[in-house]
Amino acid sequence: MSEECCSQTQKSLKANCPVNGNKGKRVPTITLKSLLKPRALETLNPESNYFFCDSMDCSVVYFNQQGQTFLTDEVKVPVFQKDRGGQVPVCYCFNWTRDRILQEIQQTNHSTAESSIRTHIQAGRCGCEVNNPQGSCCLANVRKEVRDK
Ligand SMILES: [Zn+2]
Known part of the structure; x- marks a missing residue:
């Protein structure tokens, strides 16, 4: 039995944050759709893979491999890691x-x-x-x- 929920997340897929180089974990697109503020959501590319930067000292929350970033002030909730x-x-x-x-x-x-x-x-x-x-x-x-x- 898996003790963690949401195990469908593709945890193995990673990419580097374009700002601080931290390895970010893949997040489901539904997470961004749910948590981005409307103005930021208007620029979401649903075909793209997004990753989460968990560095405390980096303001990037989400990024993709094309260099797009979403910052802490574009997310509806305060981010625990930041x-x-x-x-x-x-x-x-x-x-x-x-x-x-x-x-x-x-x-x-x-x-x-x-x-x-x-x-x-x-x-x-x-x-x-x-x-x-x-x-x-x-x-x-x-x-x-x-x-x-
Ligand atoms: Zn970062």
Whole structure:
């Protein structure tokens, strides 16, 4: 059984960000259709493969191999990998923000985020490909966030 949702993402396909050279993972086009602001969406090439740059210090969120880029201010939501703010979701589907994760740990010395999200994934409720800018499952980010608290 796969523990990650959205496993249809072609994780093996990668390309380099035209701004900082970081290797970006392929994201489904539906992710861009869902999360780009209207003006940016008007320039989307649906035939193109888009990739996600996860570098904290690069403002490119999506790029393709023709050099087109979409920046953080062209995406409807703050991007976890590029914004250290407490209100930024780690899990976009069920709104586990950094602050919510931290608060629970401070109050109970324990995080239920991962088990709660996992339950929803198993019930088929997660929609990372349309909610999470990275276009794939948030669990690895949640685990890291809990570990780092
Ligand atoms: Zn980049």
